[in-house]
Amino acid sequence: MSVPRYWREIPGRTRLEAQKCSKCGHVIYPERLRCDKCGGVLLEPYTLPEKGKLLTFSIVRSPPSNFVKMAPFVLGIVELEDGTRITTQITDIPVNDVSIGMSLEAVFRKISEDGDSGIIQYAMKFRPAFR
Amino acid sequence: MRRVAIINYGLTKVDKHWKKSLRGLFGDAAKAALNNSKVTNLDALIIGNMCASDLSDQNNIGALLADYLCITPATAFRVEAACGSGAAAVLAAYTAVASGMYDVVMTGGIEKLSDGVGRDTTLSLGKAADAEYELFYGSSFVSLNALLMNHYMHIHHTPRDAFADFAVLMHKNGSKNPYAQLPFEITREMVLRSDKIADPITLYDCAPVGDGAAALILCPLEEASKYSDNYVEISGLAGATDTINVSSRSDLLSFNSTVIAADRAYKMAKITPRDVDVAEIHDTFTITGAISLEDLGFSEKGKFNKLLAEGAFEPGGIVAVNPSGGLKSRGHPVGATGAYQIVEVAMQLMGDAGKTQVPDAEIGLAQNIGGSGSSTFVTILRRSR
Numbered sequence: 001m002s003v004p005r006y007w008r009e010i011p012g013r014t015r016l017e018a019q020k021c022s023k024c025g026h027v028i029y030p031e032r033l034r035c036d037k038c039g040g041v042l043l044e045p046y047t048l049p050e051k052g053k054l055l056t057f058s059i060v061r062s063p064p065s066n067f068v069k070m071a072p073f074v075l076g077i078v079e080l081e082d083g084t085r086i087t088t089q090i091t092d093i094p095v096n097d098v099s100i101g102m103s104l105e106a107v108f109r110k111i112s113e114d115g116d117s118g119i120i121q122y123a124m125k126f127r128p129a130f131r
Numbered sequence: 132m133r134r135v136a137i138i139n140y141g142l143t144k145v146d147k148h149w150k151k152s153l154r155g156l157f158g159d160a161a162k163a164a165l166n167n168s169k170v171t172n173l174d175a176l177i178i179g180n181m182c183a184s185d186l187s188d189q190n191n192i193g194a195l196l197a198d199y200l201c202i203t204p205a206t207a208f209r210v211e212a213a214c215g216s217g218a219a220a221v222l223a224a225y226t227a228v229a230s231g232m233y234d235v236v237m238t239g240g241i242e243k244l245s246d247g248v249g250r251d252t253t254l255s256l257g258k259a260a261d262a263e264y265e266l267f268y269g270s271s272f273v274s275l276n277a278l279l280m281n282h283y284m285h286i287h288h289t290p291r292d293a294f295a296d297f298a299v300l301m302h303k304n305g306s307k308n309p310y311a312q313l314p315f316e317i318t319r320e321m322v323l324r325s326d327k328i329a330d331p332i333t334l335y336d337c338a339p340v341g342d343g344a345a346a347l348i349l350c351p352l353e354e355a356s357k358y359s360d361n362y363v364e365i366s367g368l369a370g371a372t373d374t375i376n377v378s379s380r381s382d383l384l385s386f387n388s389t390v391i392a393a394d395r396a397y398k399m400a401k402i403t404p405r406d407v408d409v410a411e412i413h414d415t416f417t418i419t420g421a422i423s424l425e426d427l428g429f430s431e432k433g434k435f436n437k438l439l440a441e442g443a444f445e446p447g448g449i450v451a452v453n454p455s456g457g458l459k460s461r462g463h464p465v466g467a468t469g470a471y472q473i474v475e476v477a478m479q480l481m482g483d484a485g486k487t488q489v490p491d492a493e494i495g496l497a498q499n500i501g502g503s504g505s506s507t508f509v510t511i512l513r514r515s516r
Contacts, residue, residue: 009263030264030376056285056383058277059330060269064254067269075274075329077282077378085378087278088268100285111268123267 001114006121013123016106018084020046027084050106051129052080059095066112074098078126092127103129132229134352136515138359139168140474145312145343145462147245153180153187154199157241160344161200164237169358170348174233176200176207177224179216179240181466185255186247196241206233213259214415215370215501216240217469218508221347222370228349235358239346239474240467252340256465259502261376273337273416275377275503277329280418282383284331286433291331293436294417295322298335298459300444301414305456307486310471312341312462336417338457343464345471355515363480366494367400367511369393375505384433386504389426393498396509397428400494404428407450407511408492409479411472413500414457423498424452427509446489454479454487469499473510480514 011017018029023040029048034041057076060067067073074090076098090098091109104126113120141163148156157178176197183189193207212219217240224238244252257271265275283289299319305311317335325334348358355362371391374380380387397403404427412427414420421435429450430438438444444452455461455475458468476495478484497510 005263009267012264013267029379030261036374036379056278056282058274058281058332059327060271060274060277061326061330062253062271062273062328063269064257064266064271065251070269073269075268075270075278077278077383087265087270087275087376087378100281121267125268 001119001121003119006119014108016048016050016124018046018048019043027082029084029086048084048086049081052078052104052126054090054098054100054102054104055079055085056100057090057098076126078104089125090127091125105129133231135225135228135349135365136352136355136362137347137365137477137512138350138355138362139164139170139348140477141346142310142471142474143344144310145341145464148342149245151342153183153189153192153241153243154195156243156342157196157344157346158199160239160346161237164346164348168348170235173202173205173235173237175205175227175236176202177210177220177227177236177238179210179220179466179470180242181211181213181216182242182244182247182255186250186252187243192241211466212506213501214463214465215469215499215506215508216466217345217471218473218497218499218510219370219469221470221473221510222368222508224349225365225368228351234350234354236349237346238349238470239344240470241344242464242466243342244340244464245342264376271329272503273332274329276416276418277332278377279383279422279503280331280416283418283421286384289433289436291323292319293439294336294421295319296439297414297417297420298322300439301453301457301459304454304487305460308456308461309485311456311460312339313460314456332416338415338459338463341462341464343462343467343471345467345474347470347474361481362515363477363512364515365510366513367396368509369395369399370506370508371395372506373504375502377503384422386422386426386500386507388504388507389423389498389500389509392507392509393427396511400511400513402494402511406494407496409451409454409476409489409495411453411455411475411497412457413498414453414459415463415500419500420457427496427498451489454484454489469497469508472497472499476512480512
C-alpha cells in the first residue's frame with residue numbers, strides 16, 4: 001500500500017470521522033457525496049461513538065496472504081451506539097469467546113504490515129468493553 | 132428498442148485448464164458458438180472478466196480476443212463487475228443490439244483463476260469488496276459472506292444442516308453436468324466436516340476456484356431465424372447496485388440489488404416469479420444461494436430450508452434451481468459465471484441440456500451477483516421455438 005493511500009484514510013479509519021446529514025440526521029460512513037438515506041447534500045462533520053455491540057462475526061481461518069500470521073482472527077460488524085455499523089477486527093479476546101451482542105469499545109491497533117520494509121498500517125479494532 | 136435473441140452458444144468445462152491461455156480457452160467457447168451457426172461476421176465482442184490483470188498480467192482483453200478470433204477491426208472491450216462481469220457483459224451486448232447500433236454481437240466471459248498459482252487469488256477475488264473499509268481490515272470474499280451467514284442463522288434460527296443440504300442438492304444436479312468442475316455427489320456430513328474457512332463457512336459451502344469460458348451470439352429477434360432454427364429471446368434483464376460496503380446496509384438478510392434487478396426484469400418480461408420454470412442462481416456460498424432464493428421471490432424470508440426439504444427447488448417443484456449444479460458444483464469462473472448461467476438457461480429452453488434437462492422449460496432466469504451483493508444482474512429468457 002502506498003503511503004498516500006494509507007495516509008488519506010486516517011480521518012475515517014483512525015479518528016472515526018464520518019458525516020451527518022443536516023436534513024435527516026442519518027450518519028454516513030464511510031463518507032459519500034450525498035446522504036445515502038435521503039439524498040441530502042448538506043453534510044456536517046461528525047465523529048462516530050467508540051462503543052457498540054457486536055452484530056455479527058466470523059472466525060477467519062484462511063485470510064489474504066498479509067494476514068496469515070494473525071489467523072485465526074475475528075472479523076465483525078459492530079453496531080455503534082448511534083446505530084452506525086462498521087466492519088473491523090475484534091481483538092483482545094480468545095476467538096472462541098466472541099459472541100453476538102457483546103459490548104465492545106474501539107482500540108487503536110496494528111492492522112497489518114507490508115513485508116519487511118513497507119509501511120505498518122494502524123486503525124481501530126474493537127475489544128470487549130470494560131464497563 | 133429492438134427485441135434481442137440468443138442464437139448460439141459455446142461453453143468449456145469449468146476446470147483447471149493448465150494448458151490453455153486466456154485467449155485459447157475463450158477461443159474454444161467462441162469456436163463452439165460459431166460452429167453450426169450461419170453467422171459469418173461479428174460486429175462486436177463484449178466480454179466479461181474480473182481477474183486477468185491480477186493473475187495473468189493481461190488487460191485489454193477485448194483486443195486480445197478479437198485478435199485471436201481474427202475478427203479485427205470489430206469493436207471489442209471488456210466489462211468488469213467482479214463476479215457479475217459475465218451477465219454485465221451480456222447486458223451491454225443486449226443494449227448494443229437493441230439500440231440498433233450493432234447487429235450481430237458475441238458476448239460472454241472468460242476467467243483463468245489457475246494462472247494465479249503463486250499469487251494471491253484470495254486477494255484478487257476480495258477486490259470485489261471495499262478496498263479501504265473492508266479488505267484493509269483483513270476481510271476476504273469468504274469472511275464477508277460468513278458475516279452474513281452467521282447473522283442469518285442468528286436471526287432466523289436456521290440450522291447449519293440446511294445450508295449443507297443446499298450444497299448436497301447442487302452436487303446432485305452437477306453430477307449430471309458434463310461441463311461441471313466438481314461433477315460428483317456429496318453428503319451433509321462431508322459439508323459439515325470439511326475444513327473451516329471462515330466460521331460458519333466450511334470448504335464445501337464454497338464454490339471452487341476454476342477456469343472457464345462461455346460465449347453467446349446475440350442478434351435482433353426478427354433476424355434470428357436467418358441464423359438459427361433454435362433460439363431464445365432475452366425477454367427481460369436488469370442490473371442494480373447496493374452499497375459496496377456490506378456494513379452500510381440496513382438489512383443484512385437480503386441483497387437489495389437482487390430484489391431491485393429481479394423486480395425490473397420480471398416487469399420487463401411481464402412475468403412473476405411463479406412463471407419461472409428453471410433458474411440459475413448465484414450460490415458462491417450456500418448462504419448466497421439461500422438469500423438469493425428469497426430475494427428472487429422463490430421463497431419467503433427465512434424459509435428456504437423448509438422449501439428445500441420439500442423438494443421445491445427440484446424439477447416438479449416451485450422452480451428447478453441450478454440444474455447445472457450452480458456455482459457450487461458446476462464451478463465459479465468468476466467473470467465468466469454469469470455467461471455460463473445464461474448459456475445454461477438458454478440450453479434448457481432450447482432442449483439442449485442433455486441429462487440436466489428440465490422437462491418443458493419455457494421461461495428461465497439467471498441471477499449473477501458481483502461482490503457480496505453490491506451488484507446483481509438478472510436475465511430472463513423465453514423459449515422461441
